[in-house]
Amino acid sequence: MPAFILRRLFQAALVLLAVALISFALFRFVGDPVNQIVGVEASAADRAQIREELGLNDPVVLQFARFAMRAAQLDFGMSYQFRQPVSELLISRFPATLELAIVSMILAIGVGIPMGVYTALYRDSLLSKAFQALSLAGISLPTFLIGILMIYVFSVLLGLFPSYGRGDVVDLGWWTTGLLTRSGWAAIFMPAVTLAMFQMTLIMRIVRAEMLEVLRTDYIKFAKARGLPARIVNFGHALRNTMVPVITIIGLELGSVIAFAIITESVFQWPGMGLLFLNAVQNADIPIMAGYLILISVIFVVINLMVDLLYVQVDPRLKSSIQKD
Protein backbone atom coordinates (compact mmCIF):
# COMPACT_ATOMS: atom_id res chain seq x y z
CA MET A 1 0.00 0.00 0.00
CA PRO A 2 2.66 2.63 0.85
CA ALA A 3 4.50 1.59 -2.33
CA PHE A 4 1.37 2.31 -4.32
CA ILE A 5 1.01 5.76 -2.81
CA LEU A 6 4.69 6.44 -3.32
CA ARG A 7 4.49 5.43 -6.97
CA ARG A 8 1.48 7.72 -7.44
CA LEU A 9 3.25 10.60 -5.74
CA PHE A 10 6.28 10.05 -7.96
CA GLN A 11 4.07 10.11 -11.03
CA ALA A 12 2.38 13.29 -9.84
CA ALA A 13 5.74 14.96 -9.30
CA LEU A 14 6.77 13.91 -12.81
CA VAL A 15 3.66 15.48 -14.31
CA LEU A 16 4.26 18.74 -12.44
CA LEU A 17 7.92 18.79 -13.48
CA ALA A 18 6.98 18.26 -17.13
CA VAL A 19 4.38 21.01 -16.95
CA ALA A 20 6.85 23.37 -15.31
CA LEU A 21 9.34 22.61 -18.11
CA ILE A 22 6.76 23.28 -20.82
CA SER A 23 5.67 26.50 -19.14
CA PHE A 24 9.27 27.61 -18.80
CA ALA A 25 10.00 26.78 -22.44
CA LEU A 26 6.94 28.76 -23.47
CA PHE A 27 7.99 31.72 -21.40
CA ARG A 28 11.64 31.67 -22.36
CA PHE A 29 11.68 30.64 -26.02
CA VAL A 30 8.35 31.65 -27.56
CA GLY A 31 8.76 35.27 -28.58
CA ASP A 32 11.23 37.55 -26.82
CA PRO A 33 10.25 38.43 -23.25
CA VAL A 34 12.25 41.66 -23.49
CA ASN A 35 10.28 42.84 -26.52
CA GLN A 36 7.05 42.19 -24.67
CA ILE A 37 8.11 44.26 -21.71
CA VAL A 38 9.74 47.34 -23.24
CA GLY A 39 8.39 47.32 -26.77
CA VAL A 40 10.38 47.30 -30.01
CA GLU A 41 11.51 50.95 -29.85
CA ALA A 42 13.69 50.65 -26.73
CA SER A 43 17.40 51.33 -27.10
CA ALA A 44 19.97 48.55 -27.12
CA ALA A 45 21.31 49.65 -23.72
CA ASP A 46 17.86 49.52 -22.15
CA ARG A 47 17.29 46.09 -23.58
CA ALA A 48 20.61 44.79 -22.30
CA GLN A 49 19.79 46.15 -18.87
CA ILE A 50 16.38 44.48 -18.80
CA ARG A 51 17.90 41.25 -20.06
CA GLU A 52 20.31 41.38 -17.15
CA GLU A 53 17.55 42.27 -14.66
CA LEU A 54 15.37 39.40 -15.85
CA GLY A 55 18.34 37.08 -15.59
CA LEU A 56 18.04 36.05 -19.22
CA ASN A 57 21.84 35.89 -19.55
CA ASP A 58 22.21 33.21 -16.89
CA PRO A 59 22.56 29.53 -17.76
CA VAL A 60 19.22 28.01 -18.82
CA VAL A 61 19.26 25.49 -15.98
CA LEU A 62 19.61 28.29 -13.45
CA GLN A 63 16.81 30.20 -15.15
CA PHE A 64 14.56 27.16 -14.94
CA ALA A 65 15.36 26.64 -11.28
CA ARG A 66 14.47 30.25 -10.59
CA PHE A 67 11.27 29.94 -12.64
CA ALA A 68 10.23 26.81 -10.75
CA MET A 69 10.99 28.39 -7.38
CA ARG A 70 8.87 31.41 -8.23
CA ALA A 71 6.06 29.27 -9.61
CA ALA A 72 6.01 27.28 -6.38
CA GLN A 73 5.35 30.58 -4.60
CA LEU A 74 2.57 31.39 -7.10
CA ASP A 75 4.67 34.07 -8.76
CA PHE A 76 4.21 33.76 -12.51
CA GLY A 77 5.45 37.19 -13.48
CA MET A 78 3.57 40.07 -15.07
CA SER A 79 0.93 39.75 -17.77
CA TYR A 80 2.05 41.33 -21.03
CA GLN A 81 -1.40 42.75 -21.76
CA PHE A 82 -2.61 43.88 -18.37
CA ARG A 83 0.72 44.84 -16.74
CA GLN A 84 -0.52 43.13 -13.58
CA PRO A 85 0.85 40.13 -11.71
CA VAL A 86 -0.54 36.93 -13.27
CA SER A 87 -1.29 35.41 -9.86
CA GLU A 88 -3.55 38.36 -8.96
CA LEU A 89 -5.42 38.00 -12.25
CA LEU A 90 -5.84 34.25 -11.80
CA ILE A 91 -6.99 34.59 -8.19
CA SER A 92 -9.54 37.26 -9.10
CA ARG A 93 -10.98 34.99 -11.80
CA PHE A 94 -10.81 31.77 -9.80
CA PRO A 95 -14.14 32.03 -7.89
CA ALA A 96 -16.18 32.43 -11.07
CA THR A 97 -14.71 29.29 -12.63
CA LEU A 98 -14.93 27.21 -9.47
CA GLU A 99 -18.56 28.17 -8.83
CA LEU A 100 -19.46 27.30 -12.40
CA ALA A 101 -17.63 23.97 -12.21
CA ILE A 102 -19.20 22.96 -8.89
CA VAL A 103 -22.75 23.94 -9.82
CA SER A 104 -22.53 22.08 -13.13
CA MET A 105 -20.97 19.03 -11.50
CA ILE A 106 -23.78 18.88 -8.92
CA LEU A 107 -26.25 19.22 -11.78
CA ALA A 108 -24.54 16.45 -13.75
CA ILE A 109 -24.53 14.06 -10.79
CA GLY A 110 -28.03 14.97 -9.60
CA VAL A 111 -29.58 14.40 -13.01
CA GLY A 112 -27.20 11.86 -14.53
CA ILE A 113 -27.44 9.17 -11.82
CA PRO A 114 -31.26 9.03 -11.67
CA MET A 115 -31.39 8.97 -15.47
CA GLY A 116 -28.89 6.12 -15.55
CA VAL A 117 -30.81 4.13 -12.94
CA TYR A 118 -34.10 4.68 -14.72
CA THR A 119 -32.79 3.64 -18.14
CA ALA A 120 -31.24 0.52 -16.61
CA LEU A 121 -34.39 -0.55 -14.74
CA TYR A 122 -36.90 0.23 -17.52
CA ARG A 123 -34.81 -0.53 -20.57
CA ASP A 124 -37.62 -0.62 -23.08
CA SER A 125 -39.80 2.25 -21.90
CA LEU A 126 -40.30 5.22 -24.17
CA LEU A 127 -38.71 7.61 -21.67
CA SER A 128 -35.59 5.44 -21.56
CA LYS A 129 -35.30 5.62 -25.32
CA ALA A 130 -35.68 9.39 -25.13
CA PHE A 131 -32.93 9.58 -22.47
CA GLN A 132 -30.67 7.41 -24.63
CA ALA A 133 -31.20 9.64 -27.65
CA LEU A 134 -30.54 12.70 -25.50
CA SER A 135 -27.31 11.15 -24.22
CA LEU A 136 -26.09 10.48 -27.75
CA ALA A 137 -26.76 14.12 -28.60
CA GLY A 138 -25.01 15.22 -25.40
CA ILE A 139 -21.91 13.22 -26.29
CA SER A 140 -21.91 14.22 -29.94
CA LEU A 141 -22.82 17.89 -29.93
CA PRO A 142 -19.88 20.22 -29.30
CA THR A 143 -20.21 22.19 -26.06
CA PHE A 144 -20.28 25.54 -27.80
CA LEU A 145 -23.14 24.44 -30.04
CA ILE A 146 -25.25 23.47 -27.02
CA GLY A 147 -24.44 26.85 -25.48
CA ILE A 148 -25.50 28.78 -28.57
CA LEU A 149 -28.66 26.72 -28.81
CA MET A 150 -29.47 27.60 -25.20
CA ILE A 151 -28.80 31.29 -25.80
CA TYR A 152 -31.09 31.22 -28.82
CA VAL A 153 -33.94 29.50 -26.98
CA PHE A 154 -33.71 31.03 -23.50
CA SER A 155 -32.31 34.50 -24.21
CA VAL A 156 -33.43 35.41 -27.71
CA LEU A 157 -36.77 33.63 -28.04
CA LEU A 158 -37.97 33.45 -24.42
CA GLY A 159 -35.94 36.25 -22.85
CA LEU A 160 -35.64 34.29 -19.58
CA PHE A 161 -31.92 34.44 -18.81
CA PRO A 162 -29.09 36.84 -19.59
CA SER A 163 -26.81 35.59 -22.36
CA TYR A 164 -23.54 36.81 -20.85
CA GLY A 165 -21.81 37.74 -17.60
CA ARG A 166 -22.19 36.66 -13.99
CA GLY A 167 -25.05 38.87 -12.82
CA ASP A 168 -24.74 40.76 -9.53
CA VAL A 169 -21.80 39.56 -7.51
CA VAL A 170 -21.38 39.75 -3.73
CA ASP A 171 -17.83 40.50 -2.58
CA LEU A 172 -16.90 38.52 0.52
CA GLY A 173 -13.43 40.00 0.70
CA TRP A 174 -11.48 36.90 -0.24
CA TRP A 175 -14.11 35.49 -2.55
CA THR A 176 -16.69 36.88 -4.94
CA THR A 177 -19.88 34.92 -5.32
CA GLY A 178 -22.83 35.16 -7.66
CA LEU A 179 -24.74 32.51 -5.74
CA LEU A 180 -26.24 34.96 -3.24
CA THR A 181 -28.21 37.05 -5.70
CA ARG A 182 -31.18 36.33 -7.94
CA SER A 183 -29.47 37.67 -11.03
CA GLY A 184 -26.43 35.58 -10.19
CA TRP A 185 -28.50 32.39 -10.27
CA ALA A 186 -30.22 33.49 -13.45
CA ALA A 187 -26.81 34.09 -15.02
CA ILE A 188 -25.25 30.80 -13.93
CA PHE A 189 -28.17 28.65 -15.14
CA MET A 190 -27.33 28.40 -18.83
CA PRO A 191 -23.52 28.11 -18.51
CA ALA A 192 -23.91 25.44 -15.82
CA VAL A 193 -26.36 23.36 -17.88
CA THR A 194 -24.15 23.68 -20.96
CA LEU A 195 -21.07 22.61 -19.07
CA ALA A 196 -22.94 19.81 -17.29
CA MET A 197 -24.37 18.30 -20.46
CA PHE A 198 -21.35 16.19 -21.41
CA GLN A 199 -20.64 14.95 -17.87
CA MET A 200 -24.32 14.26 -17.30
CA THR A 201 -24.56 11.99 -20.33
CA LEU A 202 -21.29 10.32 -19.41
CA ILE A 203 -22.48 9.60 -15.85
CA MET A 204 -25.81 8.38 -17.14
CA ARG A 205 -24.18 5.96 -19.57
CA ILE A 206 -21.81 4.59 -16.96
CA VAL A 207 -24.48 4.18 -14.28
CA ARG A 208 -26.69 2.44 -16.82
CA ALA A 209 -23.96 0.09 -18.02
CA GLU A 210 -22.85 -0.77 -14.48
CA MET A 211 -26.43 -1.25 -13.26
CA LEU A 212 -27.18 -3.63 -16.13
CA GLU A 213 -24.06 -5.58 -15.24
CA VAL A 214 -24.85 -5.76 -11.53
CA LEU A 215 -28.52 -6.58 -12.05
CA ARG A 216 -27.46 -9.77 -13.82
CA THR A 217 -25.39 -11.05 -10.90
CA ASP A 218 -26.41 -13.84 -8.59
CA TYR A 219 -26.70 -11.85 -5.41
CA ILE A 220 -29.36 -9.62 -7.00
CA LYS A 221 -31.32 -12.70 -8.08
CA PHE A 222 -30.88 -14.06 -4.59
CA ALA A 223 -32.06 -10.84 -2.98
CA LYS A 224 -35.12 -10.87 -5.18
CA ALA A 225 -35.74 -14.53 -4.35
CA ARG A 226 -35.62 -13.67 -0.69
CA GLY A 227 -38.58 -11.41 -1.36
CA LEU A 228 -36.86 -8.12 -0.61
CA PRO A 229 -38.82 -5.16 -1.97
CA ALA A 230 -37.65 -3.93 -5.39
CA ARG A 231 -36.70 -0.54 -3.96
CA ILE A 232 -34.18 -2.06 -1.55
CA VAL A 233 -32.76 -4.41 -4.18
CA ASN A 234 -32.40 -1.69 -6.78
CA PHE A 235 -30.95 1.01 -4.59
CA GLY A 236 -29.50 -0.77 -1.58
CA HIS A 237 -27.86 -3.58 -3.48
CA ALA A 238 -27.52 -2.69 -7.13
CA LEU A 239 -26.89 1.06 -7.21
CA ARG A 240 -24.55 0.89 -4.25
CA ASN A 241 -22.28 -1.49 -6.07
CA THR A 242 -22.11 0.66 -9.16
CA MET A 243 -20.76 3.58 -7.18
CA VAL A 244 -17.08 2.69 -7.38
CA PRO A 245 -16.56 3.36 -11.09
CA VAL A 246 -18.98 6.26 -10.90
CA ILE A 247 -16.96 7.96 -8.18
CA THR A 248 -13.81 7.52 -10.23
CA ILE A 249 -15.36 9.02 -13.31
CA ILE A 250 -16.81 11.93 -11.35
CA GLY A 251 -13.43 12.66 -9.81
CA LEU A 252 -11.53 12.46 -13.06
CA GLU A 253 -14.16 14.49 -14.88
CA LEU A 254 -13.87 17.33 -12.38
CA GLY A 255 -10.60 18.20 -14.12
CA SER A 256 -12.20 18.09 -17.55
CA VAL A 257 -14.98 20.33 -16.30
CA ILE A 258 -12.43 23.00 -15.46
CA ALA A 259 -10.84 22.62 -18.89
CA PHE A 260 -14.14 22.56 -20.77
CA ALA A 261 -15.10 25.65 -18.83
CA ILE A 262 -12.84 27.51 -21.27
CA ILE A 263 -15.37 26.86 -24.03
CA THR A 264 -18.45 27.55 -21.92
CA GLU A 265 -16.91 30.72 -20.52
CA SER A 266 -16.21 31.89 -24.04
CA VAL A 267 -19.79 31.28 -25.23
CA PHE A 268 -21.34 33.07 -22.26
CA GLN A 269 -18.55 35.59 -21.64
CA TRP A 270 -18.31 34.20 -18.11
CA PRO A 271 -15.51 36.12 -16.39
CA GLY A 272 -13.51 33.09 -15.19
CA MET A 273 -9.98 31.77 -15.61
CA GLY A 274 -10.86 30.04 -18.88
CA LEU A 275 -11.80 33.30 -20.54
CA LEU A 276 -8.59 34.85 -19.24
CA PHE A 277 -6.58 31.95 -20.67
CA LEU A 278 -8.33 32.10 -24.02
CA ASN A 279 -7.66 35.80 -24.20
CA ALA A 280 -4.01 35.09 -23.43
CA VAL A 281 -3.81 32.48 -26.21
CA GLN A 282 -5.22 34.93 -28.74
CA ASN A 283 -2.80 37.65 -27.70
CA ALA A 284 0.22 35.42 -27.03
CA ASP A 285 0.29 36.57 -23.41
CA ILE A 286 2.71 33.84 -22.33
CA PRO A 287 2.90 34.52 -18.56
CA ILE A 288 -0.85 34.03 -18.20
CA MET A 289 -0.74 30.87 -20.31
CA ALA A 290 2.11 29.46 -18.25
CA GLY A 291 0.46 30.39 -14.95
CA TYR A 292 -2.89 28.93 -15.95
CA LEU A 293 -1.24 25.74 -17.16
CA ILE A 294 0.63 25.24 -13.89
CA LEU A 295 -2.43 26.03 -11.76
CA ILE A 296 -4.65 23.67 -13.78
CA SER A 297 -2.14 20.85 -13.63
CA VAL A 298 -1.80 21.18 -9.86
CA ILE A 299 -5.60 20.89 -9.60
CA PHE A 300 -5.58 17.89 -11.96
CA VAL A 301 -2.81 16.10 -10.13
CA VAL A 302 -4.36 16.64 -6.72
CA ILE A 303 -7.77 15.40 -7.93
CA ASN A 304 -6.26 12.33 -9.60
CA LEU A 305 -4.32 11.50 -6.48
CA MET A 306 -7.39 11.82 -4.30
CA VAL A 307 -9.44 9.66 -6.67
CA ASP A 308 -6.77 6.96 -6.61
CA LEU A 309 -6.72 6.89 -2.83
CA LEU A 310 -10.49 7.04 -2.55
CA TYR A 311 -10.77 4.20 -5.03
CA VAL A 312 -8.66 1.95 -2.88
CA GLN A 313 -10.69 2.88 0.19
CA VAL A 314 -14.03 2.16 -1.48
CA ASP A 315 -13.11 -1.10 -3.19
CA PRO A 316 -11.41 -3.56 -0.82
CA ARG A 317 -10.65 -5.96 -3.68
CA LEU A 318 -8.29 -3.41 -5.15
CA LYS A 319 -6.39 -3.11 -1.89
CA SER A 320 -5.50 -6.76 -1.84
CA SER A 321 -4.46 -6.78 -5.49
CA ILE A 322 -2.15 -3.85 -4.87
CA GLN A 323 -0.58 -5.52 -1.89
CA LYS A 324 0.21 -8.54 -4.00
CA ASP A 325 2.48 -6.65 -6.39
Place this chain on the structure above:
Amino acid sequence: MPANPSSQGRMARIMDSDLVFGFLNSKLTVFAAVIVLLLLVSALLTPWIAPYDPYDPTQLFIMDSHIPPVWAEGGDWRFLLGTDDQGRDLFSAMLYGLRLSLTISLVGIFFATILGVGLGLIAGYVGGAIDALIMRIADIQLTFPAILVALLIDGAAHGALGGEYTEDTAFMVLVVSIALSFWVKYARVVRGSVLVERNKEYVQAARLVGRSPIAIMFDHILPNVMGPILVILTINFGLAVIAEATLSFLGVGLPPTKPSLGTLIRVGQQFLFSGEWWVVVFPGILLGVLVLTINLVGDWLRDALNPKLR
Protein backbone atom coordinates in the same frame (compact mmCIF):
# COMPACT_ATOMS: atom_id res chain seq x y z
CA MET B 1 -3.19 -14.84 -42.45
CA PRO B 2 -2.79 -16.18 -46.02
CA ALA B 3 -0.95 -13.72 -48.24
CA ASN B 4 -2.74 -14.18 -51.54
CA PRO B 5 -6.30 -15.43 -51.40
CA SER B 6 -7.90 -15.40 -54.82
CA SER B 7 -9.57 -12.03 -55.30
CA GLN B 8 -12.98 -13.49 -55.97
CA GLY B 9 -12.82 -15.64 -52.88
CA ARG B 10 -11.78 -12.68 -50.79
CA MET B 11 -14.71 -10.54 -51.90
CA ALA B 12 -17.12 -13.37 -51.22
CA ARG B 13 -15.57 -13.95 -47.83
CA ILE B 14 -15.89 -10.28 -46.94
CA MET B 15 -19.54 -10.19 -47.97
CA ASP B 16 -20.15 -13.34 -45.98
CA SER B 17 -18.42 -12.13 -42.81
CA ASP B 18 -20.07 -11.32 -39.50
CA LEU B 19 -18.95 -7.74 -39.89
CA VAL B 20 -20.88 -7.09 -43.09
CA PHE B 21 -23.84 -9.10 -41.88
CA GLY B 22 -24.02 -7.10 -38.65
CA PHE B 23 -23.59 -3.86 -40.55
CA LEU B 24 -26.43 -4.50 -42.96
CA ASN B 25 -28.65 -5.62 -40.11
CA SER B 26 -28.27 -2.38 -38.20
CA LYS B 27 -30.47 0.07 -40.07
CA LEU B 28 -29.36 3.06 -38.02
CA THR B 29 -25.70 2.36 -38.77
CA VAL B 30 -26.33 1.99 -42.50
CA PHE B 31 -28.27 5.25 -42.44
CA ALA B 32 -25.46 7.02 -40.53
CA ALA B 33 -22.80 5.57 -42.83
CA VAL B 34 -24.69 6.76 -45.91
CA ILE B 35 -24.88 10.28 -44.47
CA VAL B 36 -21.18 10.32 -43.57
CA LEU B 37 -20.37 9.16 -47.09
CA LEU B 38 -22.68 11.78 -48.57
CA LEU B 39 -21.00 14.54 -46.55
CA LEU B 40 -17.53 13.30 -47.52
CA VAL B 41 -18.46 13.23 -51.20
CA SER B 42 -20.00 16.69 -51.11
CA ALA B 43 -16.88 18.00 -49.37
CA LEU B 44 -14.79 16.42 -52.12
CA LEU B 45 -16.93 17.86 -54.91
CA THR B 46 -17.61 21.24 -53.28
CA PRO B 47 -16.14 23.44 -56.06
CA TRP B 48 -18.47 21.75 -58.57
CA ILE B 49 -21.69 21.56 -56.56
CA ALA B 50 -21.58 24.84 -54.63
CA PRO B 51 -23.63 27.48 -56.49
CA TYR B 52 -21.20 30.28 -55.58
CA ASP B 53 -17.58 30.70 -54.58
CA PRO B 54 -17.71 32.38 -51.15
CA TYR B 55 -14.01 33.36 -51.34
CA ASP B 56 -14.45 35.27 -54.60
CA PRO B 57 -15.24 38.93 -53.75
CA THR B 58 -16.52 39.59 -57.27
CA GLN B 59 -19.43 37.24 -56.58
CA LEU B 60 -20.50 39.12 -53.46
CA PHE B 61 -23.13 41.82 -53.61
CA ILE B 62 -23.91 43.83 -50.53
CA MET B 63 -27.46 44.22 -51.88
CA ASP B 64 -27.96 40.50 -51.32
CA SER B 65 -26.98 40.56 -47.66
CA HIS B 66 -29.24 39.44 -44.77
CA ILE B 67 -31.58 37.39 -46.99
CA PRO B 68 -33.43 34.64 -45.06
CA PRO B 69 -33.87 31.08 -46.38
CA VAL B 70 -36.25 30.57 -49.32
CA TRP B 71 -39.20 29.34 -47.29
CA ALA B 72 -39.11 32.33 -44.91
CA GLU B 73 -40.63 35.68 -45.74
CA GLY B 74 -38.31 37.70 -47.98
CA GLY B 75 -36.47 34.58 -49.13
CA ASP B 76 -34.82 34.43 -52.53
CA TRP B 77 -34.58 31.37 -54.75
CA ARG B 78 -31.01 32.25 -55.69
CA PHE B 79 -29.96 31.63 -52.08
CA LEU B 80 -31.40 28.39 -50.79
CA LEU B 81 -30.43 28.86 -47.13
CA GLY B 82 -30.17 32.65 -47.17
CA THR B 83 -27.11 34.93 -47.01
CA ASP B 84 -24.93 36.47 -44.33
CA ASP B 85 -24.07 40.12 -43.69
CA GLN B 86 -21.62 40.17 -46.63
CA GLY B 87 -24.18 38.81 -49.08
CA ARG B 88 -22.43 35.45 -49.09
CA ASP B 89 -24.58 32.45 -50.05
CA LEU B 90 -24.83 30.45 -46.82
CA PHE B 91 -25.25 27.09 -48.56
CA SER B 92 -22.00 27.57 -50.51
CA ALA B 93 -20.16 28.87 -47.46
CA MET B 94 -21.29 25.81 -45.50
CA LEU B 95 -20.08 23.43 -48.21
CA TYR B 96 -16.67 25.12 -48.33
CA GLY B 97 -16.61 25.19 -44.53
CA LEU B 98 -17.42 21.49 -44.37
CA ARG B 99 -14.63 20.82 -46.87
CA LEU B 100 -12.12 22.74 -44.77
CA SER B 101 -13.25 21.19 -41.48
CA LEU B 102 -13.06 17.68 -42.89
CA THR B 103 -9.70 18.29 -44.56
CA ILE B 104 -8.12 19.60 -41.37
CA SER B 105 -9.57 16.83 -39.20
CA LEU B 106 -8.60 14.07 -41.63
CA VAL B 107 -5.07 15.34 -42.23
CA GLY B 108 -4.61 15.93 -38.51
CA ILE B 109 -5.90 12.46 -37.61
CA PHE B 110 -3.74 10.94 -40.38
CA PHE B 111 -0.59 12.32 -38.75
CA ALA B 112 -1.85 11.47 -35.27
CA THR B 113 -2.38 7.88 -36.40
CA ILE B 114 1.07 7.57 -37.94
CA LEU B 115 2.69 9.14 -34.90
CA GLY B 116 0.71 7.14 -32.36
CA VAL B 117 0.89 3.78 -34.13
CA GLY B 118 4.60 4.21 -34.85
CA LEU B 119 5.44 5.17 -31.28
CA GLY B 120 3.20 2.41 -29.91
CA LEU B 121 4.89 -0.22 -32.09
CA ILE B 122 8.34 0.95 -31.07
CA ALA B 123 7.46 1.17 -27.38
CA GLY B 124 5.91 -2.28 -27.36
CA TYR B 125 8.49 -4.03 -29.47
CA VAL B 126 11.71 -2.41 -28.28
CA GLY B 127 10.71 -2.01 -24.64
CA GLY B 128 13.17 -0.83 -21.99
CA ALA B 129 14.03 2.83 -21.53
CA ILE B 130 12.50 3.90 -24.85
CA ASP B 131 9.21 2.28 -23.88
CA ALA B 132 9.29 3.96 -20.49
CA LEU B 133 10.02 7.37 -22.00
CA ILE B 134 7.27 7.20 -24.63
CA MET B 135 4.67 5.90 -22.22
CA ARG B 136 5.51 8.48 -19.52
CA ILE B 137 5.01 11.24 -22.08
CA ALA B 138 1.71 9.63 -23.04
CA ASP B 139 0.67 9.41 -19.38
CA ILE B 140 1.47 13.04 -18.77
CA GLN B 141 -0.38 14.19 -21.83
CA LEU B 142 -3.38 12.03 -20.99
CA THR B 143 -3.76 13.96 -17.75
CA PHE B 144 -5.02 16.87 -19.83
CA PRO B 145 -8.04 17.02 -22.14
CA ALA B 146 -7.05 17.09 -25.82
CA ILE B 147 -8.70 20.44 -26.38
CA LEU B 148 -6.48 22.08 -23.76
CA VAL B 149 -3.36 20.63 -25.41
CA ALA B 150 -4.51 21.86 -28.81
CA LEU B 151 -5.22 25.32 -27.40
CA LEU B 152 -1.78 25.45 -25.87
CA ILE B 153 -0.03 24.46 -29.10
CA ASP B 154 -2.06 27.07 -30.88
CA GLY B 155 -1.12 29.71 -28.34
CA ALA B 156 2.56 28.82 -28.61
CA ALA B 157 2.35 29.08 -32.40
CA HIS B 158 0.76 32.52 -32.12
CA GLY B 159 3.60 33.63 -29.90
CA ALA B 160 6.34 32.07 -32.03
CA LEU B 161 5.02 33.23 -35.41
CA GLY B 162 3.88 36.68 -34.29
CA GLY B 163 2.89 38.75 -37.31
CA GLU B 164 3.53 35.92 -39.73
CA TYR B 165 0.41 34.13 -38.54
CA THR B 166 -1.74 33.93 -41.68
CA GLU B 167 -4.52 31.81 -43.18
CA ASP B 168 -2.09 29.16 -44.36
CA THR B 169 -0.19 28.93 -41.10
CA ALA B 170 -3.54 28.75 -39.29
CA PHE B 171 -4.30 25.63 -41.33
CA MET B 172 -0.94 24.09 -40.48
CA VAL B 173 -1.22 25.01 -36.80
CA LEU B 174 -4.64 23.35 -36.58
CA VAL B 175 -3.33 20.18 -38.22
CA VAL B 176 -0.33 20.04 -35.89
CA SER B 177 -2.52 20.74 -32.84
CA ILE B 178 -4.82 17.86 -33.73
CA ALA B 179 -1.96 15.49 -34.60
CA LEU B 180 -0.15 16.19 -31.33
CA SER B 181 -3.23 15.97 -29.13
CA PHE B 182 -4.71 12.74 -30.51
CA TRP B 183 -1.73 10.35 -30.82
CA VAL B 184 -1.81 9.13 -27.22
CA LYS B 185 -4.72 6.67 -27.44
CA TYR B 186 -3.17 4.91 -30.43
CA ALA B 187 0.20 4.59 -28.74
CA ARG B 188 -1.28 3.06 -25.60
CA VAL B 189 -3.54 0.58 -27.34
CA VAL B 190 -0.99 -0.44 -29.98
CA ARG B 191 1.68 -0.93 -27.35
CA GLY B 192 -0.65 -3.15 -25.35
CA SER B 193 -1.47 -5.27 -28.39
CA VAL B 194 2.18 -5.51 -29.42
CA LEU B 195 3.13 -6.79 -25.97
CA VAL B 196 0.69 -9.65 -26.54
CA GLU B 197 1.66 -10.28 -30.15
CA ARG B 198 5.41 -10.19 -29.91
CA ASN B 199 5.64 -13.46 -27.97
CA LYS B 200 3.52 -15.36 -30.44
CA GLU B 201 5.01 -18.01 -32.67
CA TYR B 202 4.70 -16.15 -35.94
CA VAL B 203 6.86 -13.35 -34.60
CA GLN B 204 9.45 -15.78 -33.32
CA ALA B 205 9.41 -17.48 -36.72
CA ALA B 206 9.92 -14.17 -38.50
CA ARG B 207 12.81 -13.38 -36.20
CA LEU B 208 14.28 -16.83 -36.84
CA VAL B 209 14.33 -16.35 -40.61
CA GLY B 210 16.24 -13.14 -40.02
CA ARG B 211 13.75 -10.39 -40.74
CA SER B 212 14.71 -6.99 -39.38
CA PRO B 213 12.86 -5.57 -36.35
CA ILE B 214 11.31 -2.86 -38.53
CA ALA B 215 9.99 -5.44 -41.00
CA ILE B 216 8.61 -7.53 -38.15
CA MET B 217 6.90 -4.51 -36.62
CA PHE B 218 5.26 -3.25 -39.78
CA ASP B 219 4.82 -6.39 -41.91
CA HIS B 220 3.88 -8.91 -39.27
CA ILE B 221 2.65 -7.26 -36.08
CA LEU B 222 0.88 -4.22 -37.51
CA PRO B 223 -1.71 -6.17 -39.59
CA ASN B 224 -2.66 -8.05 -36.44
CA VAL B 225 -3.39 -4.95 -34.37
CA MET B 226 -5.43 -3.18 -37.06
CA GLY B 227 -8.80 -3.80 -35.33
CA PRO B 228 -8.28 -1.54 -32.33
CA ILE B 229 -6.53 1.03 -34.53
CA LEU B 230 -9.59 1.22 -36.76
CA VAL B 231 -11.89 1.73 -33.77
CA ILE B 232 -9.75 4.52 -32.33
CA LEU B 233 -9.55 6.05 -35.79
CA THR B 234 -13.32 6.51 -36.05
CA ILE B 235 -13.65 7.73 -32.47
CA ASN B 236 -10.78 10.17 -32.97
CA PHE B 237 -12.23 11.36 -36.26
CA GLY B 238 -15.39 12.54 -34.53
CA LEU B 239 -13.34 14.12 -31.73
CA ALA B 240 -11.04 15.84 -34.22
CA VAL B 241 -14.00 17.38 -36.05
CA ILE B 242 -15.21 18.72 -32.70
CA ALA B 243 -11.72 19.93 -31.79
CA GLU B 244 -11.27 21.80 -35.07
CA ALA B 245 -14.73 23.37 -34.81
CA THR B 246 -14.12 24.32 -31.18
CA LEU B 247 -10.73 25.93 -31.88
CA SER B 248 -12.19 27.86 -34.80
CA PHE B 249 -15.16 28.84 -32.68
CA LEU B 250 -12.87 30.09 -29.91
CA GLY B 251 -11.18 32.32 -32.45
CA VAL B 252 -7.83 30.56 -32.54
CA GLY B 253 -8.56 28.47 -35.64
CA LEU B 254 -9.36 29.58 -39.15
CA PRO B 255 -10.02 33.29 -39.75
CA PRO B 256 -13.41 34.62 -41.01
CA THR B 257 -11.93 35.18 -44.48
CA LYS B 258 -11.60 31.42 -44.89
CA PRO B 259 -14.27 30.03 -42.60
CA SER B 260 -14.56 26.44 -41.47
CA LEU B 261 -17.82 25.30 -39.89
CA GLY B 262 -16.65 26.45 -36.46
CA THR B 263 -15.72 29.90 -37.77
CA LEU B 264 -19.09 30.20 -39.50
CA ILE B 265 -20.83 29.47 -36.21
CA ARG B 266 -18.66 31.97 -34.35
CA VAL B 267 -19.39 34.71 -36.87
CA GLY B 268 -23.06 33.78 -37.10
CA GLN B 269 -23.48 33.91 -33.33
CA GLN B 270 -23.37 37.71 -33.48
CA PHE B 271 -26.51 37.77 -35.62
CA LEU B 272 -28.66 35.72 -33.26
CA PHE B 273 -29.93 38.79 -31.46
CA SER B 274 -30.92 40.57 -34.66
CA GLY B 275 -33.17 37.64 -35.53
CA GLU B 276 -30.96 36.24 -38.29
CA TRP B 277 -30.99 32.75 -36.85
CA TRP B 278 -30.17 30.97 -40.11
CA VAL B 279 -26.57 32.21 -40.26
CA VAL B 280 -25.73 30.16 -37.15
CA VAL B 281 -28.42 27.47 -37.07
CA PHE B 282 -27.66 25.79 -40.41
CA PRO B 283 -23.88 25.44 -39.94
CA GLY B 284 -24.66 24.25 -36.40
CA ILE B 285 -27.02 21.55 -37.66
CA LEU B 286 -24.50 20.44 -40.30
CA LEU B 287 -21.75 20.16 -37.69
CA GLY B 288 -24.05 18.29 -35.30
CA VAL B 289 -25.18 15.82 -37.96
CA LEU B 290 -21.59 15.24 -39.08
CA VAL B 291 -20.32 14.41 -35.59
CA LEU B 292 -23.41 12.40 -34.65
CA THR B 293 -23.25 10.15 -37.72
CA ILE B 294 -19.51 9.61 -37.38
CA ASN B 295 -20.06 8.60 -33.75
CA LEU B 296 -22.87 6.22 -34.68
CA VAL B 297 -20.63 4.43 -37.16
CA GLY B 298 -17.81 4.44 -34.60
CA ASP B 299 -20.05 3.00 -31.88
CA TRP B 300 -21.14 0.19 -34.14
CA LEU B 301 -17.58 -0.55 -35.24
CA ARG B 302 -16.42 -0.69 -31.62
CA ASP B 303 -19.12 -3.18 -30.69
CA ALA B 304 -18.56 -5.23 -33.84
CA LEU B 305 -14.80 -5.53 -33.44
CA ASN B 306 -14.90 -6.17 -29.70
CA PRO B 307 -15.19 -9.93 -29.18
CA LYS B 308 -16.01 -9.43 -25.50
CA LEU B 309 -19.37 -7.92 -26.34
CA ARG B 310 -20.49 -10.74 -28.63
